[in-house]
Amino acid sequence: MTETLIQVHNLAMDFPEQQLFNQLSFDVDRREFLSIIGENGVGKTTLIRILLNQLKPTGGDIKFRKGTKIGYVPQFRNIDQDYPLSIRDFVALNLQDGKAPWLTKSERMRLDEILEETDLVDIQNTRMGRASGGQKQKAYLAQALVDQPDLLILDESTASLDSVRKYELFNLVQHFNQQHDLTVISVTHDFDLMKQYSNRYLMLKKDHYALGDVDDINSEEDLLNV
Numbered sequence: 001m002t003e004t005l006i007q008v009h010n011l012a013m014d015f016p017e018q019q020l021f022n023q024l025s026f027d028v029d030r031r032e033f034l035s036i037i038g039e040n041g042v043g044k045t046t047l048i049r050i051l052l053n054q055l056k057p058t059g060g061d062i063k064f065r066k067g068t069k070i071g072y073v074p075q076f077r078n079i080d081q082d083y084p085l086s087i088r089d090f091v092a093l094n095l096q097d098g099k100a101p102w103l104t105k106s107e108r109m110r111l112d113e114i115l116e117e118t119d120l121v122d123i124q125n126t127r128m129g130r131a132s133g134g135q136k137q138k139a140y141l142a143q144a145l146v147d148q149p150d151l152l153i154l155d156e157s158t159a160s161l162d163s164v165r166k167y168e169l170f171n172l173v174q175h176f177n178q179q180h181d182l183t184v185i186s187v188t189h190d191f192d193l194m195k196q197y198s199n200r201y202l203m204l205k206k207d208h209y210a211l212g213d214v215d216d217i218n219s220e221e222d223l224l225n226v
């Protein structure tokens with residue numbers, strides 16, 4: 001049985017200079033892998049910010065299934081070379097409940113588990129500032145997942161990666177989607193990535209949008225015509 005995780009109803013976002021969307025409605029089911037695509041400036045990141053409750057829409061509403069926890073992997077952000085935390089400590093930042101500066105035994109076990117599952121055990125003591133781009137993005141992914149979210153949102157998370165690292169990151173995301181019932185929303189410009197990993201797409205265009213099954217789309221041209 002499918003369970004709805006998110007219901008977006010008649011969403012509108014008007015900025016003083018432009019209207020980004022109007023009457024945008026869609027549902028996301030649990031365990032779904034949705035890609036959000038569309039030209040630069042069409043409002044993909046704005047939609048993500050609304051979903052993350054960082055921005056209030058000018059119309060409509062969004063309902064999450066009660067208790068939905070969200071993990072977020074941002075676009076690649078360069079971390080200063082001198083950044084002092086190790087990959088392990090960086091991932092753990094999302095675990096501490098603020099009550100104590102140290103981790104409990106169960107938090108340590110959860111940390112070990114996510115480092116193992118994201119293939120970061122061997123480099124857990126490498127400083128984030130010294131890690132490669134691919135390693136940093138994996139650490140961001142592990143940080144988002146360590147807290148066991150129901151929904152993972154990725155915003156152009158592979159934009160800075162070469163093709164090997166890009167697929168490595170998305171194979172991991174797919175693993176959590178398929179093995180741990182993680183629902184995924186991924187903003188991407190990458191047609192192949194969308195086609196290979198997601199099951200549905202939301203195409204944002206200037207005056208309308210289209211939703212559909214990725215299986216019905218065979219080329220970038222198909223997408224432009226939806």
Ligand SMILES: Nc1ncnc2c1ncn2[C@@H]1O[C@H](COP(=O)(O)OP(=O)(O)OP(=O)(O)O)[C@@H](O)[C@H]1O
Binds near residue numbers: 020038040043047
């Ligand atoms: N807080 C804001 N106030 C005014 N305009 C904004 C604000 N945030 C975004 N915009 C404008 O909204 C438009 C959409 O921006 P957004 O970043 O959501 O697009 P995008 O589809 O994610 O683009 P890209 O693919 O380039 O990342 C842009 O023209 C941007 O300048």
